[in-house]
Structures are given as C-alpha cells and as structure tokens.
Amino acid sequence: MNNWQELTITINREAEEMVSNLLIETGSQGVAISDTADYLDKEDHFGEIVPEVAQSDRIAVTAYYPDTVAIDVVKAELETGLKQLAEFGVDAGDIQIFSQELAEEDWADNWKKYYEPTRITHDLTIVPSWTDYEAGAGENIIKLDPGMAFGTGTHPTTKMSLFALSQVLRGGETVIDVGTGSGVLSIASSLLGAKEIFAYDLDDVAVRVAQENIELNHNMDNIHVAAGDLLKGVDHEADVIVANILADILIHLTEDAYRLVKDEGYLIMSGIISEKWDMVRLAAESAGFFLETHMIQGEWNCCVFKKTDDRSGVIGG
Numbered sequence: 001m002n003n004w005q006e007l008t009i010t011i012n013r014e015a016e017e018m019v020s021n022l023l024i025e026t027g028s029q030g031v032a033i034s035d036t037a038d039y040l041d042k043e044d045h046f047g048e049i050v051p052e053v054a055q056s057d058r059i060a061v062t063a064y065y066p067d068t069v070a071i072d073v074v075k076a077e078l079e080t081g082l083k084q085l086a087e088f089g090v091d092a093g094d095i096q097i098f099s100q101e102l103a104e105e106d107w108a109d110n111w112k113k114y115y116e117p118t119r120i121t122h123d124l125t126i127v128p129s130w131t132d133y134e135a136g137a138g139e140n141i142i143k144l145d146p147g148m149a150f151g152t153g154t155h156p157t158t159k160m161s162l163f164a165l166s167q168v169l170r171g172g173e174t175v176i177d178v179g180t181g182s183g184v185l186s187i188a189s190s191l192l193g194a195k196e197i198f199a200y201d202l203d204d205v206a207v208r209v210a211q212e213n214i215e216l217n218h219n220m221d222n223i224h225v226a227a228g229d230l231l232k233g234v235d236h237e238a239d240v241i242v243a244n245i246l247a248d249i250l251i252h253l254t255e256d257a258y259r260l261v262k263d264e265g266y267l268i269m270s271g272i273i274s275e276k277w278d279m280v281r282l283a284a285e286s287a288g289f290f291l292e293t294h295m296i297q298g299e300w301n302c303c304v305f306k307k308t309d310d311r312s313g314v315i316g317g
C-alpha cells in the first residue's frame with residue numbers, strides 16, 4: 001500500500017461527534033479535528049504558546065482511508081448518514097466534503113503532526129503512544145493511540161471532563177464512564193485513585209478501542225469495558241458517573257444516573273453545546289441532582305451535579 005485517501009467534512013461544531021463516528025463506521029483509519037474553539041480562553045499554564053485564531057462556528061473533520069477503499073462509495077454512504085443528522089436534532093449546517101490522495105509518507109506526517117504531549121491538568125498529561133516522554137514529579141501519563149479513531153483527548157469537552165474528575169476523585173471510588181470512546185476518562189479515573197471503573201459504549205468499535213488504549217497504560221486491571229446502551233441494565237452503584245457525549249443523549253441518562261449514584265456522589269456531564277445547556281440542566285435537576293460546578297470553554301459546557309440533601313455547597317444553595 002503506497003497511498004492513502006484523505007476526506008475532509010466541514011460542518012457546524014455541534015455535529016462533530018456524530019460525524020466523527022460516521023467516518024469511523026465507513027472505514028476510516030483515524031480522524032483529526034480542526035476547531036478554532038480549541039484556542040479560546042486558554043491560559044499559558046504550562047508554557048504553551050497560544051496563537052490568535054479567528055473564531056468560527058464551523059469545524060473540519062478529516063478522515064483517512066486506505067487506497068483499497070472505494071472513496072466514491074464512502075461518500076455516498078456519508079451523504080446518506082449526514083442527511084439523518086437532523087433526526088437527532090443536530091444542525092450540521094452547510095455540509096461540504098473534500099477528498100484527495102496522499103502518499104504514505106504524507107499520511108504519516110499529516111496524521112501525527114496534530115498530536116503532541118499535552119498537559120491537561122496539574123496531574124494529567126496525554127501522550128501519543130509513539131512519543132517518548134518523561135513524566136515530571138507528580139505527573140500522571142495517559143497514553144493514547146489517536147490512530148484508533150477517537151482523538152487524543154484534548155478536545156475542550158474532554159479537557160473539562162478530566163478537570164472535573166480531578167476535582168471530585170479522592171481515592172477508592174467506583175466510577176462509571178458512559179460512552180467511553182477512547183477510554184481516556186476511565187484511564188484518568190484510575191490514575192486519580194478510583195478503585196474500580198466500569199466503561200460502557202454502544203459502539204463495538206469504541207469498546208475495542210478503549211480496551212486497546214487501556215492496555216497501553218500500566219496497572220489498569222481495575223477498568224472493565226463492555227458494550228452498553230447508556231446506563232440501561234446497569235445495577236451497580238457508583239460514587240461518580242461521567243458522560244462526555246451529545247446533549248440530546250445526556251438527557252436520557254439522568255434518571256438512571258440518579259438511581260445509581262450513591263448519596264453525596266457526583267454526575268459529570270460534558271459535550272454540551274451552549275444552546276442546549278438549559279435542557280441538560282433541567283433534566284439533571286428534574287432527576288434530583290443539584291448543580292455544583294459549571295465550566296465553559298468556547299461553545300462547550302461541562303457540569304458537575306451532586307446527589308445530596310445538603311444544598312450549602314451547590315450553586316443556588
């Protein structure tokens with residue numbers, strides 16, 4: 001194999017996750033996201049040089065296919081899938097699709113240039129699996145292979161989820177990771193001291209990817225990955241439930257989350273576009289949770305809800 005095929009779709013930001021999954025389902029060997037919101041509200045905590053970037057509500061999702069794949073067939077499948085986005089309440093906007101061939105050496109450069117070790121919190125750094133990186137004192141390393149399709153965990157929704165986990169985990173907790181994707185939140189939970197983690201995803205590809213990423217990291221036997229539809233059929237309680245998925249899906253797990261979260265436990269939800277924040281908050285509060293923390297980066301929202309009768313430590317309490 002000497003060539004790869006690159007296919008780029010430009011869409012509205014809120015369609016990112018569903019379009020990425022659609023590209024994987026059509027045979028992509030990996031996706032890369034180009035989003036101007038990644039440069040919003042970033043402070044130079046770790047010596048990063050953050051360029052000034054003109055902001056846009058549009059993003060580009062780039063996928064890579066072997067040259068043995070019939071790209072015209074892929075485009076036809078994509079067009080069918082993209083037309084169905086509206087059924088899920090997702091406005092993809094003016095969808096544009098571009099494709100080109102790449103020599104194999106170009107594939108390697110184009111693929112890996114997007115990914116470098118990234119310090120997410122004081123305690124956590126995400127490192128591509130092929131990179132040699134020496135951790136500093138007190139620094140925990142999460143190794144991921146972005147070639148496995150679900151990105152490097154540096155998207156704002158994932159970053160805020162990781163920050164939220166670092167705030168609520170103290171050691172010894174049981175965590176449920178809903179829609180695990182790459183497995184990054186489960187791996188982080190283990191590094192942050194969780195005793196046992198249950199990771200679920202509806203997508204069989206995600207289950208495999210998460211397991212492979214978990215195996216890249218040491219001492220992760222406390223993470224259990226399985227196929228699952230949100231929290232349906234789950235009966236073990238948890239101190240923390242975390243879900244970084246679409247807002248339209250999050251609203252369907254809040255009641256089950258309240259059933260499973262222990263008293264004084266937490267529900268962390270991320271992946272919430274600004275215009276759907278009120279909808280998610282209402283669903284969580286209707287289930288019985290109280291909002292403790294609300295984080296915003298660009299158009300994205302992340303929230304920490306608490307199951308408690310003591311409202312003194314929650315927003316509005």
